Amino acid sequence: MFVRFVRGRRHATGVAVGIGTVAALVLAACSSSKPTASSTSSPASTSAAAATSASASGGVSPVASAASAGSSSAAASGSLAPAPSQAATGSAIKLGLLAPLTGARADLGQGMQTGAKIALSVINATGGVLGHHVNLDVQDDAADPADAVPAAQKEIQADHVVGIVGPISQTASVVWPIAAKANIPDLMWGGGSAFDNITDPHFFRLSPSDTEQADAMVVYAHSKGWNHVAIAIGNTSGDQSLVPGLQDAAKALGMTVDKPVTIAVGATSFRSEIQTLFSTHPQAVLGQFDIPSAGVLFGELKQQGLLSTPWVASNLWFAKEFVTSVGGATASGPIYIANPGAENQGYQPFLNVLQQQTGSNQPSNGQTYIYDGVNVWALGAQIAGTTDSPAIEQGIAKAANGPGQNCYDYSTCLQLLKTGKAINYQGAASSVDFDKFHNVYGPFDILHFNADGTSSSLTELTPQQIQQTLTNG
């Protein structure tokens, strides 16, 4: 049927002309709508007053909201939220979430989504953000940069989100520039060292860089006198990005560090890895690899009587799954976990909300970070009085860093703000303090498991202490 349309050489030319016409049309459409495009990023700016009817101004077109109301999880979050104590009036605004719901990191996406939903349920129940109900626009990026770009573009261009929470390191490097160019904040989560030195004000990172995590681990090992260490690292990107930090910090402190040994995800035994790790008789092992592999490896260590060698690990192992995987007896051995955030006083309120909304009190990996991200964004908007840049970014920084009174959950913080006080939000995952590159860099707790799965904090390393040790040592 199609073959009959054009014949001979004109065919290919026809194709080219056709495509060229389309491109030209698009170009024409684009240049004429450019002013509108840039204003889609400025949502309905409102005054601090609770009620507003300015729904048609700015880019928050009711049509777009209505059309894509289905694409958000408004219905779902509505069913989770308790009856609102103060009704949010005014048009709804959208907060975007980019998460790997499918693909290689699908194990994280669901938890991230739930974390955002439960945070928003509290926010919407207490009046929303500046009187606007906040809908969550979840898009799947499949941890694939090729999918992340259209996902981000849809959220920004089609759904007109006022901010983006997520994604994870795998795709954040393509997403945050898109958000920055659209003039909205992006609060990502992940440790990749690629994000250590970003000066763009739209960018925020909700977890400490792997470099900082590595610094904390090395400084702690050094403080215990373990100056000959081995490194055991998984083979995912989150694990691999820890290595340069470990090596650099160890070098700065004059420690001897062995070549990293790879702990491959899904491998069924680690005999040879153990042999390599312990062949030089290190005083401690620094490591990060997935928890199922930890279960296998520690079981093998137990057989060989090698459990007396201390381990200093990243906060990947600060999870109930670790205790169940390696067993309570092993977990309460000399395993020390460097976890960002002092005491995590925001953790208990988070657990309460989680229990209330979902009936579970076992958080998934990443849930706390996204929960904090949504909260700190909402608080930032309340402080700034708008969701527009650059005020929103300044507001976020103020909400997270203070100076102000510490508060540990959204409702309390909101109350303080309403009475005119300044706040300093302390989150569930960390104390949520941004450094000058908008990376979370708070103190690190050194945690130790008890046999029953609870944990206790042995000591705390502040950023100043860590930096001082590294420069002096």
Add this chain to the structure above:
Amino acid sequence: MVYYVTDLLLLGCINSIMVVGLNLQYGYTGLLNFAYYTYVAIGAYVAAVTTMGRTAMLGGGTYILGWTLPWYVGLLIGGVVAAILGAVVFGFTVRRLRSDYLAIVTVSAAFIFWNIINTYEPLFNGATGLYNVPNIISTSTARYTLVMLALSAGILAVCVWASRRIFRSPFGRLLRSMREDEAVTSAFGRTSWQPQLWIFMIGCFIAGIAGGLFVFSITAWSPYAFLPLESFILLAALIVGGAGNYWGALLGAFVLIEGLAELSRFLPSFGGGADVGAIRAIVIGVVLILMLRYRRGGLIPERWLHWYGQPTKQVLPKARFAAVRRAR
């Protein structure tokens, strides 16, 4: 909204280029290459490391080369490297194996390749991948998407033109006859593997170019961007659209890959968002099976002239099972 649409068109063009290249290999010649996306990845990686220099990632990350050639040179080198690798793989495998065992070999090769790139960091920075790949011209984001769209559309047009030329040439007839019955073709004195090698290399070259365009469009590439699964999706798109027919290739790319993936973003997310992705994949699987069963030519079947000169609707004729090794 416009930018979103142009973005989709851009991705659609790049996917189309890939499917057109795959059509040359599978549609025209019957060579089943389940590692096609690997060549796309090679093109992407090579184009990136030959143009981004050493400083793009602010010193974090190890990778080979690190030259700063102009983008078109990097793009071409990516295509050439992919073609050379294709020739090597072809020489070892395609000549010797029946299609379905070839499929297993190529999938295994794709897995191995992925594993090496993911684990051996000095090559392409391991699991973290490359990012901050430079734009081909520096301009605003909006214009850049349009520039890339124009470039991709242009390259797509060239590929389609080349496909058409090949299809109508004696070379194309030879390929089709080899696809249908290799024994007969050799009986007529045509050596079978040289034309197949050429077409395989051309297909891989196109894959490499598509990869280069991809990486310049999204400015990043990592092992997560080329999971071995992606090759299956390309093949499914080709078969559903219509193997052996470049219009079918275009249709498959736009409808199955782009349309299905992007339209599903507009669906309400019920349950967990992961469900939408799973349903999408199920739809692809079901459509593929149905298409194979009831309309093996695809939505736009290939039409070719029977050697008597009459057009015929028959597409891929039946063939009985053969031994693992090809008949020589």
Add this chain to the structure above:
Amino acid sequence: MCGGSGAFTKRRIHHLLPLQLPKDSRGLILSQFLVAVGFGLATASVVALAAVAVSLQVSVTNFINFAYGDFMTFGAYIAWSATRHGINLVLAIILGGIATGLLGVLANILVFRPFMRQGVRPVTLLIAGVGLSFVVQNALTLIWGAEPVRFNVTLGNSLHVGPFILTPGDLAMFATSVVLLVMLHLMLAYTKFGKALRATSNNADLAKACGIDSERVVSITWFLAGLLTAVAGVGLVLQESTLDPTTGFTELFVIFGAVILGGIGRPYGAMLGALAIGLLTEISGAYLNAAYKTSIAFGVVIVLLLFRPQGLFATKGKIS
């Protein structure tokens, strides 16, 4: 997540020599080698079941079904769901086996048999298998979610069995494997159905001419293959400790390696092939970077298909 407090799964325990043994290097290497062999046996027992299943099916239908890994995962999930409802593990495995057998029969009726009746090229069946794999794997994701789950089973502490160190779970798996394979052999050699199956695999047309209903043979073979695959799936999950929708698919190529090593379409060869590939991957894993261990299995597949597609143990006769 599954897995209540207090219950944990224990993997195979691998044991380098205890430190008090004399450091005789040759003895060391030999013992390590034997331990690797022991571990290879444990892997092989899981792979063997699945490989035999694949071989059986290939021998009567002459094409490779890409969806087998997902059948394994399906069987494992059914068994897991059963244990969550309090059903005994052995019963759960049987349940999973039956369910997967039925799934195999269903796949044959809905997907493969219509193609085979049409007389299509093998590559079409392969692609149909790929489509089926998409469907099954994602259906599993829809039903049970993408997050990994765990069996609530204790495998016990490791024992010394000669020069090998294995857990009771390993031994149980090994014993189950052997029992099932022996039963299979008895069936193939002595029952009427077994003879019909062998006849069909040798020459389907001739078998039909002798009055054997080849389609029924094929159906029953699919059921058997599904059954074995499910048991292998559960065994795999008990070894790996976690189960998610992609578990089976990633094992698929190890299984293909075993099938091809033993000769495609030869169930007895598949048993030996599984042993070979189990040993090969474990021993090579002892000396190479473990991240490349899966690549070794794939490499084996490639090398074999290129240079010796009839398998290591081939005798004269039908290749496929």
